[in-house]
Amino acid sequence: MQESRLFKIVYYLLDKGRATAPELAEKFEVSVRTIYRDIDAISSAGIPIYASQGYGGGIAIAKDYVLDKSLLSTAEKEQILMSIQGINTAEGKDQDHLLKKLESVFQTKNRNWIEVDFSNWASGDQQRIFTFLKDAIFARSQIMIHYVGAHEEWMNRRVAPLKLVFKSKDWYLYGYCFMRKDYRFFKLTRIRDMKILEERNPANVTAAERVCQPIAEETTIETIIRFDKSQAFRVYDEFSKASIKAEKDTLLVHARLPQKKDVLFRYLLSFGPHAELLEPIKVREAFIAYLIAIQKNYRT
Numbered sequence: 113m114q115e116s117r118l119f120k121i122v123y124y125l126l127d128k129g130r131a132t133a134p135e136l137a138e139k140f141e142v143s144v145r146t147i148y149r150d151i152d153a154i155s156s157a158g159i160p161i162y163a164s165q166g167y168g169g170g171i172a173i174a175k176d177y178v179l180d181k182s183l184l185s186t187a188e189k190e191q192i193l194m195s196i197q198g199i200n201t202a203e204g205k206d207q208d209h210l211l212k213k214l215e216s217v218f219q220t221k222n223r224n225w226i227e228v229d230f231s232n233w234a235s236g237d238q239q240r241i242f243t244f245l246k247d248a249i250f251a252r253s254q255i256m257i258h259y260v261g262a263h264e265e266w267m268n269r270r271v272a273p274l275k276l277v278f279k280s281k282d283w284y285l286y287g288y289c290f291m292r293k294d295y296r297f298f299k300l301t302r303i304r305d306m307k308i309l310e311e312r313n314p315a316n317v318t319a320a321e322r323v324c325q326p327i328a329e330e331t332t333i334e335t336i337i338r339f340d341k342s343q344a345f346r347v348y349d350e351f352s353k354a355s356i357k358a359e360k361d362t363l364l365v366h367a368r369l370p371q372k373k374d375v376l377f378r379y380l381l382s383f384g385p386h387a388e389l390l391e392p393i394k395v396r397e398a399f400i401a402y403l404i405a406i407q408k409n410y411r412t
Contacts, residue, residue, distance in 0.1 A: 117142070118154055122173070125161070130172040133163070147171075242276070244306050245285055249273045252313045258305040259298055267291075271298070272313040288317045332368035333392065335376075339363045340386040377402050 117140055124139065125131060137144045151171060154161050160174035248255050259269050272288040274295075282299060289296040339347050340362060347356060347363050357364040370376050377399055380387055389396050 118150055118157075121147075121150055122154060122159060122161075125171065125173045130170045132170045136171065238300070241300055241303055241306065242283065245273055245276060245300070248308060249275065251308075254309040254311045254313060256307045256309055257298065257303050260302045260304075266304075269298070270309070271296075272317045274313075274317070288313075331371040333371045333395070335365075335367055335369050335389065335395070336391040337365045337367070337380075338388045338390055339365060339383065343383055343386045346383070373398060373402070 120140065121136060124136070131139075133144045133147045136147045140147070142150075151161055151163065161171065162174070163169070163171045245255075254270060254272050257269050257271060258266060260266050270290040271285070272290075273285055274288070275286040277284045277286050277297065282301070285298040285300060285303070287296065287298070288294070344363060347365060351365050351367050355365055355367050357366075369379065373395070376395070380389055380399065389399055
Protein backbone atom coordinates (compact mmCIF):
# COMPACT_ATOMS: atom_id res chain seq x y z
CA MET A 113 0.00 0.00 0.00
CA GLN A 114 2.81 2.42 0.97
CA GLU A 115 4.79 1.56 -2.19
CA SER A 116 1.78 2.34 -4.36
CA ARG A 117 1.27 5.66 -2.57
CA LEU A 118 4.94 6.60 -3.02
CA PHE A 119 4.70 6.14 -6.78
CA LYS A 120 1.49 8.19 -6.85
CA ILE A 121 3.14 11.00 -4.89
CA VAL A 122 6.07 11.08 -7.34
CA TYR A 123 3.80 11.20 -10.40
CA TYR A 124 1.56 13.82 -8.76
CA LEU A 125 4.51 16.10 -8.06
CA LEU A 126 5.93 15.62 -11.57
CA ASP A 127 2.54 16.61 -12.96
CA LYS A 128 1.75 19.52 -10.61
CA GLY A 129 5.28 20.74 -10.06
CA ARG A 130 4.80 21.51 -6.36
CA ALA A 131 2.40 20.72 -3.51
CA THR A 132 2.15 21.35 0.23
CA ALA A 133 2.23 18.55 2.80
CA PRO A 134 -1.42 19.22 3.85
CA GLU A 135 -2.44 19.10 0.17
CA LEU A 136 -0.75 15.72 -0.30
CA ALA A 137 -2.20 14.44 2.98
CA GLU A 138 -5.71 15.34 1.82
CA LYS A 139 -5.09 13.96 -1.67
CA PHE A 140 -3.88 10.56 -0.43
CA GLU A 141 -6.03 10.45 2.72
CA VAL A 142 -3.19 10.13 5.22
CA SER A 143 -1.77 12.37 7.94
CA VAL A 144 0.78 15.12 7.34
CA ARG A 145 3.21 13.14 9.50
CA THR A 146 2.79 10.15 7.14
CA ILE A 147 3.46 12.38 4.13
CA TYR A 148 6.78 13.53 5.63
CA ARG A 149 7.73 9.89 6.26
CA ASP A 150 6.85 9.15 2.62
CA ILE A 151 9.04 12.05 1.47
CA ASP A 152 11.96 10.61 3.43
CA ALA A 153 11.36 7.20 1.84
CA ILE A 154 11.25 8.72 -1.65
CA SER A 155 14.46 10.65 -1.00
CA SER A 156 16.15 7.47 0.28
CA ALA A 157 15.26 5.81 -3.05
CA GLY A 158 17.45 8.37 -4.84
CA ILE A 159 14.73 10.68 -6.16
CA PRO A 160 15.73 14.37 -5.67
CA ILE A 161 12.68 15.51 -3.70
CA TYR A 162 12.90 18.52 -1.42
CA ALA A 163 10.72 20.78 0.77
CA SER A 164 11.00 24.57 0.97
CA GLN A 165 9.37 26.96 3.40
CA GLY A 166 7.84 30.41 3.06
CA TYR A 167 5.71 31.98 0.34
CA GLY A 168 5.55 29.75 -2.72
CA GLY A 169 7.18 26.92 -0.84
CA GLY A 170 6.16 23.30 -0.66
CA ILE A 171 7.31 19.87 -1.70
CA ALA A 172 8.75 19.41 -5.19
CA ILE A 173 11.03 17.26 -7.31
CA ALA A 174 14.08 18.77 -9.01
CA LYS A 175 13.06 20.25 -12.37
CA ASP A 176 15.83 18.48 -14.30
CA TYR A 177 14.93 15.08 -12.83
CA VAL A 178 14.06 12.30 -15.26
CA LEU A 179 12.16 9.29 -13.96
CA ASP A 180 14.56 6.55 -13.05
CA LYS A 181 14.55 3.76 -15.59
CA SER A 182 13.62 1.30 -12.86
CA LEU A 183 10.15 2.86 -12.58
CA LEU A 184 9.33 1.47 -16.02
CA SER A 185 9.63 -2.16 -17.00
CA THR A 186 11.51 -3.19 -20.16
CA ALA A 187 8.19 -4.01 -21.86
CA GLU A 188 6.72 -0.60 -20.91
CA LYS A 189 9.76 1.24 -22.30
CA GLU A 190 9.54 -0.71 -25.56
CA GLN A 191 5.81 0.08 -25.80
CA ILE A 192 6.54 3.80 -25.42
CA LEU A 193 9.19 3.69 -28.15
CA MET A 194 6.90 1.74 -30.49
CA SER A 195 4.11 4.25 -29.85
CA ILE A 196 6.40 7.14 -30.79
CA GLN A 197 7.38 5.23 -33.94
CA GLY A 198 3.69 4.84 -34.82
CA ILE A 199 3.07 8.55 -34.23
CA ASN A 200 5.95 9.30 -36.56
CA THR A 201 4.20 7.58 -39.48
CA ALA A 202 0.89 9.39 -38.91
CA GLU A 203 2.44 12.79 -38.21
CA GLY A 204 4.40 12.90 -41.42
CA LYS A 205 7.26 14.50 -39.44
CA ASP A 206 10.73 13.39 -38.53
CA GLN A 207 10.56 12.16 -34.94
CA ASP A 208 13.90 10.35 -35.05
CA HIS A 209 15.45 12.88 -32.68
CA LEU A 210 12.76 12.11 -30.08
CA LEU A 211 13.27 8.38 -30.48
CA LYS A 212 17.03 8.79 -30.04
CA LYS A 213 16.54 10.81 -26.85
CA LEU A 214 14.18 8.24 -25.36
CA GLU A 215 16.49 5.40 -26.33
CA SER A 216 19.24 7.18 -24.40
CA VAL A 217 17.04 7.83 -21.37
CA PHE A 218 15.66 4.29 -21.29
CA GLN A 219 19.00 2.75 -22.26
CA THR A 220 17.23 0.46 -24.69
CA LYS A 221 17.23 0.16 -28.46
CA ASN A 222 14.03 0.75 -30.38
CA ARG A 223 13.02 -2.20 -32.54
CA ASN A 224 12.11 -1.04 -36.01
CA TRP A 225 9.45 -3.75 -36.16
CA ILE A 226 6.73 -2.04 -38.21
CA GLU A 227 6.41 0.48 -41.01
CA VAL A 228 3.12 2.04 -42.05
CA ASP A 229 2.90 4.13 -45.20
CA PHE A 230 0.46 7.02 -44.79
CA SER A 231 1.72 8.63 -47.97
CA ASN A 232 -1.70 10.08 -48.81
CA TRP A 233 -1.52 11.96 -45.52
CA ALA A 234 2.15 12.81 -45.58
CA SER A 235 2.00 16.15 -47.36
CA GLY A 236 -0.11 18.99 -48.61
CA ASP A 237 -3.65 19.86 -47.58
CA GLN A 238 -4.47 16.44 -46.15
CA GLN A 239 -1.58 16.59 -43.70
CA ARG A 240 -2.68 20.10 -42.71
CA ILE A 241 -6.20 18.82 -41.89
CA PHE A 242 -4.82 15.91 -39.90
CA THR A 243 -2.48 18.11 -37.84
CA PHE A 244 -5.15 20.79 -37.28
CA LEU A 245 -7.63 18.24 -35.92
CA LYS A 246 -5.01 16.55 -33.74
CA ASP A 247 -4.11 19.91 -32.16
CA ALA A 248 -7.78 20.77 -31.59
CA ILE A 249 -8.38 17.41 -29.88
CA PHE A 250 -5.44 17.93 -27.51
CA ALA A 251 -6.55 21.50 -26.78
CA ARG A 252 -10.16 20.31 -26.18
CA SER A 253 -11.30 23.21 -28.36
CA GLN A 254 -14.44 23.34 -30.44
CA ILE A 255 -14.00 23.78 -34.19
CA MET A 256 -16.03 24.95 -37.17
CA ILE A 257 -15.65 22.90 -40.32
CA HIS A 258 -17.08 23.27 -43.82
CA TYR A 259 -18.26 19.75 -44.61
CA VAL A 260 -20.01 17.97 -47.47
CA GLY A 261 -22.59 15.38 -46.39
CA ALA A 262 -23.71 12.15 -48.01
CA HIS A 263 -26.21 14.02 -50.21
CA GLU A 264 -23.60 16.48 -51.46
CA GLU A 265 -24.85 19.37 -49.34
CA TRP A 266 -22.15 21.71 -48.04
CA MET A 267 -22.68 23.25 -44.63
CA ASN A 268 -20.83 24.56 -41.63
CA ARG A 269 -20.68 22.20 -38.65
CA ARG A 270 -19.67 23.19 -35.11
CA VAL A 271 -17.98 20.16 -33.61
CA ALA A 272 -16.35 19.18 -30.32
CA PRO A 273 -13.54 16.95 -31.72
CA LEU A 274 -12.74 13.86 -29.66
CA LYS A 275 -10.80 11.30 -31.73
CA LEU A 276 -9.20 10.57 -35.07
CA VAL A 277 -10.26 7.12 -36.29
CA PHE A 278 -8.72 5.08 -39.11
CA LYS A 279 -11.07 2.51 -40.67
CA SER A 280 -11.32 0.81 -44.05
CA LYS A 281 -8.52 2.85 -45.65
CA ASP A 282 -9.99 6.18 -44.55
CA TRP A 283 -9.51 8.67 -41.71
CA TYR A 284 -12.50 9.99 -39.76
CA LEU A 285 -12.99 12.66 -37.12
CA TYR A 286 -15.20 11.47 -34.25
CA GLY A 287 -16.86 14.23 -32.26
CA TYR A 288 -20.04 15.84 -30.98
CA CYS A 289 -21.97 17.72 -33.69
CA PHE A 290 -23.93 20.62 -32.19
CA MET A 291 -26.21 20.85 -35.23
CA ARG A 292 -27.26 17.18 -35.00
CA LYS A 293 -27.03 17.20 -31.20
CA ASP A 294 -25.31 13.82 -31.33
CA TYR A 295 -21.94 12.15 -31.86
CA ARG A 296 -20.92 11.82 -35.50
CA PHE A 297 -18.11 10.63 -37.76
CA PHE A 298 -16.76 13.11 -40.34
CA LYS A 299 -14.66 11.80 -43.20
CA LEU A 300 -11.49 13.86 -43.41
CA THR A 301 -11.48 13.99 -47.21
CA ARG A 302 -14.84 15.82 -47.06
CA ILE A 303 -13.58 18.57 -44.78
CA ARG A 304 -12.55 21.87 -46.35
CA ASP A 305 -12.28 25.06 -44.30
CA MET A 306 -11.54 24.69 -40.58
CA LYS A 307 -11.45 27.17 -37.73
CA ILE A 308 -10.62 26.91 -34.03
CA LEU A 309 -13.34 28.47 -31.84
CA GLU A 310 -12.91 30.13 -28.46
CA GLU A 311 -15.38 27.74 -26.83
CA ARG A 312 -13.99 24.69 -25.06
CA ASN A 313 -15.60 21.25 -25.19
CA PRO A 314 -18.48 20.94 -22.68
CA ALA A 315 -17.67 18.76 -19.66
CA ASN A 316 -20.33 16.18 -20.54
CA VAL A 317 -18.94 15.85 -24.08
CA THR A 318 -15.33 15.58 -22.93
CA ALA A 319 -16.31 12.88 -20.43
CA ALA A 320 -17.54 10.77 -23.35
CA GLU A 321 -14.32 11.07 -25.37
CA ARG A 322 -13.29 7.50 -24.61
CA VAL A 323 -16.70 6.10 -25.56
CA CYS A 324 -16.35 5.94 -29.32
CA GLN A 325 -19.29 4.34 -31.08
CA PRO A 326 -18.42 2.07 -34.02
CA ILE A 327 -18.68 3.56 -37.50
CA ALA A 328 -22.00 2.54 -38.97
CA GLU A 329 -21.58 -0.19 -41.53
CA GLU A 330 -23.00 0.35 -45.01
CA THR A 331 -26.08 -1.58 -46.00
CA THR A 332 -25.01 -4.38 -48.32
CA ILE A 333 -26.59 -6.84 -50.76
CA GLU A 334 -25.62 -10.30 -52.00
CA THR A 335 -23.98 -10.15 -55.42
CA ILE A 336 -22.47 -12.54 -57.93
CA ILE A 337 -19.73 -11.13 -60.14
CA ARG A 338 -17.65 -12.78 -62.84
CA PHE A 339 -14.11 -11.43 -63.15
CA ASP A 340 -11.53 -12.01 -65.84
CA LYS A 341 -8.51 -13.84 -64.41
CA SER A 342 -6.34 -10.84 -65.30
CA GLN A 343 -7.91 -9.24 -62.22
CA ALA A 344 -6.89 -12.04 -59.87
CA PHE A 345 -4.47 -9.76 -58.00
CA ARG A 346 -7.39 -7.52 -56.99
CA VAL A 347 -9.95 -10.25 -56.50
CA TYR A 348 -7.81 -12.17 -54.03
CA ASP A 349 -6.91 -8.90 -52.29
CA GLU A 350 -10.48 -7.76 -51.82
CA PHE A 351 -12.51 -10.95 -51.32
CA SER A 352 -12.17 -13.95 -49.04
CA LYS A 353 -10.89 -17.20 -50.53
CA ALA A 354 -14.15 -18.96 -49.61
CA SER A 355 -16.17 -16.52 -51.74
CA ILE A 356 -14.09 -17.12 -54.89
CA LYS A 357 -14.65 -19.97 -57.30
CA ALA A 358 -11.95 -20.37 -59.94
CA GLU A 359 -13.20 -21.33 -63.40
CA LYS A 360 -11.28 -21.87 -66.64
CA ASP A 361 -10.67 -18.24 -67.59
CA THR A 362 -12.68 -16.41 -64.95
CA LEU A 363 -13.21 -16.03 -61.21
CA LEU A 364 -16.78 -16.22 -59.91
CA VAL A 365 -17.29 -14.27 -56.69
CA HIS A 366 -20.22 -14.40 -54.27
CA ALA A 367 -19.90 -11.34 -51.99
CA ARG A 368 -21.83 -8.69 -50.13
CA LEU A 369 -21.25 -5.23 -51.60
CA PRO A 370 -22.69 -1.76 -50.81
CA GLN A 371 -26.35 -1.40 -51.68
CA LYS A 372 -25.98 2.25 -52.70
CA LYS A 373 -25.98 2.16 -56.47
CA ASP A 374 -23.54 5.03 -56.97
CA VAL A 375 -20.99 3.30 -54.69
CA LEU A 376 -21.54 -0.15 -56.20
CA PHE A 377 -21.48 1.06 -59.80
CA ARG A 378 -18.29 3.08 -59.32
CA TYR A 379 -16.67 -0.01 -57.82
CA LEU A 380 -17.67 -2.18 -60.78
CA LEU A 381 -16.43 0.45 -63.24
CA SER A 382 -13.01 0.39 -61.56
CA PHE A 383 -12.52 -3.04 -63.20
CA GLY A 384 -13.29 -1.68 -66.67
CA PRO A 385 -14.39 -4.47 -69.09
CA HIS A 386 -12.97 -7.18 -66.81
CA ALA A 387 -15.98 -7.60 -64.48
CA GLU A 388 -19.62 -8.56 -65.10
CA LEU A 389 -22.36 -8.25 -62.48
CA LEU A 390 -24.60 -11.32 -62.80
CA GLU A 391 -26.91 -10.96 -59.81
CA PRO A 392 -29.14 -9.49 -58.46
CA ILE A 393 -30.94 -9.21 -61.79
CA LYS A 394 -32.64 -5.88 -60.95
CA VAL A 395 -29.33 -4.33 -59.99
CA ARG A 396 -27.75 -5.73 -63.16
CA GLU A 397 -30.49 -4.09 -65.24
CA ALA A 398 -29.99 -0.79 -63.40
CA PHE A 399 -26.25 -1.01 -64.08
CA ILE A 400 -26.86 -1.60 -67.78
CA ALA A 401 -29.06 1.52 -67.86
CA TYR A 402 -26.30 3.40 -66.05
CA LEU A 403 -23.74 2.32 -68.68
CA ILE A 404 -26.08 3.37 -71.52
CA ALA A 405 -26.44 6.81 -69.91
CA ILE A 406 -22.64 7.11 -69.77
CA GLN A 407 -22.34 6.02 -73.39
CA LYS A 408 -24.68 8.83 -74.47
CA ASN A 409 -22.21 11.39 -73.16
CA TYR A 410 -19.58 10.12 -75.60
CA ARG A 411 -21.63 9.96 -78.80
CA THR A 412 -20.29 12.16 -81.57
